[in-house]
Amino acid sequence: MDFQLNEEQLAAQQMVREFVNQEIIPHIAQWDRQQVMDDRILPRLAELGILGINLPVRYGGQGFDYITLGLVCEELERGDTSLRVVMSVHMGLNSMALLQWGDEEQKQRILTPQAKGERIAAYCLTEPSVGSDAANLQARARRDGSAYIISGEKIWISLATKADHFLVFARTDPEIQPAHRGISAFIIPRAAPGVSTGDIHGKLGVRAGSTGWVNFEDTPVPVENRLGQEGEGFKIAMSCLDNGRYTVASGATGLIRASLEASTRYANERRAFGQTIGSHQLVKQKLAHMRQWYEAARLLCLHAGWLKNEGRRNTRETSLAKWYATDHSVKAALEAVQVHGAYGYSDEYPVERFLRNSKGAVIYEGTSEIHQIMQADYELGTRSDRPLRCELPAYDAEFWQEEA
Numbered sequence: 001m002d003f004q005l006n007e008e009q010l011a012a013q014q015m016v017r018e019f020v021n022q023e024i025i026p027h028i029a030q031w032d033r034q035q036v037m038d039d040r041i042l043p044r045l046a047e048l049g050i051l052g053i054n055l056p057v058r059y060g061g062q063g064f065d066y067i068t069l070g071l072v073c074e075e076l077e078r079g080d081t082s083l084r085v086v087m088s089v090h091m092g093l094n095s096m097a098l099l100q101w102g103d104e105e106q107k108q109r110i111l112t113p114q115a116k117g118e119r120i121a122a123y124c125l126t127e128p129s130v131g132s133d134a135a136n137l138q139a140r141a142r143r144d145g146s147a148y149i150i151s152g153e154k155i156w157i158s159l160a161t162k163a164d165h166f167l168v169f170a171r172t173d174p175e176i177q178p179a180h181r182g183i184s185a186f187i188i189p190r191a192a193p194g195v196s197t198g199d200i201h202g203k204l205g206v207r208a209g210s211t212g213w214v215n216f217e218d219t220p221v222p223v224e225n226r227l228g229q230e231g232e233g234f235k236i237a238m239s240c241l242d243n244g245r246y247t248v249a250s251g252a253t254g255l256i257r258a259s260l261e262a263s264t265r266y267a268n269e270r271r272a273f274g275q276t277i278g279s280h281q282l283v284k285q286k287l288a289h290m291r292q293w294y295e296a297a298r299l300l301c302l303h304a305g306w307l308k309n310e311g312r313r314n315t316r317e318t319s320l321a322k323w324y325a326t327d328h329s330v331k332a333a334l335e336a337v338q339v340h341g342a343y344g345y346s347d348e349y350p351v352e353r354f355l356r357n358s359k360g361a362v363i364y365e366g367t368s369e370i371h372q373i374m375q376a377d378y379e380l381g382t383r384s385d386r387p388l389r390c391e392l393p394a395y396d397a398e399f400w401q402e403e404a
Helices: 007-024 028-034 041-047 066-079 081-101 104-115 233-269 281-310 315-345 351-360 368-380
Strands: 121-124 140-144 147-158 165-171 183-189 195-199 211-222
Touching: 007 066, 028 351, 041 081, 066 081, 066 233, 066 281, 081 104, 081 121, 081 147, 081 165, 081 183, 081 233, 081 351, 121 147, 140 165, 147 165, 147 183, 165 211, 165 233, 183 211, 183 233, 233 281, 233 315, 233 351, 281 315, 315 351, 315 368
Parallel strands: 121 165
Antiparallel strands: 140 147, 147 211, 165 183, 195 211
């Protein structure tokens, strides 16, 4: 087993780290207070090539591997969760779905501008009355000649008011049982008739990011914008979550690291009882736990990324990484607030933002409880992963970096 990162991975990691240190951390507290996504973020991510970091060069990407995607997400969330969320929806939940399930025409027409950052992508699965029970979504897609007519409402959609393309899941057959077999997937432009969007305000965390709702009212979508086959949408949605959960796990690992770094700095500066608080054993214990959690989460993410590079199914491993890393990012943020004492309760220091941001990730893309059930079912032998018609392609450096 070789855990050494190669030169390309280290270069991408360092590039994103410098971007976060220089352009995000000095401003993020203000953006968080304003509760809006700064207009400079998405263009800057596009300019740096981050929005297409692990997509083949022939499709407008940068040609890096899936492990690099994880490293990038860790560095982004170390700055703020809102940055990693961009990668989760634009890359993990949408662009990688096109790479996996799209035909060549769709990759050229839709994926390429997304990889270049010319178009921003989002993912529309959750509905007002449907969260974890995704098979029972209510949005409808009715076939009408060479198009589908789509109606329904999606909520808790990251980048809802920023995205140009939505990957939308709707029911094409309301009668078939089991219900998940009647769902199909569609790429819908924001500019399509009948599409309306809005922002959600008053969130506990990720305040510097965009979260909102998307409505479709008799929206016509050409057949060539259907992703995969009719009735294949649920399988596509779940495969997207394998990729999205990988980015969430990697980002949560970065949040653990941010909590540890902030706590270590404070423990070396703050004095109590005649010495720095880092000299006290129970403060040391908190720092030691955070280091333990970080290293364990990092290894789980590297394992999932390696499996993706190898082209091997990783639903189980990615679920475990997401569950562990997000749960422990909450724990690390709580400990960081405790190390900071009263100052941890103030936005004078970043740890209160870490705590607020950490809570969302144990809810979205599969609650911690859902992941616990999944892991238990794997152990009991009542859950197994069947081959998909379209698997996420293994990383092939020659193909990934070859011009079209």
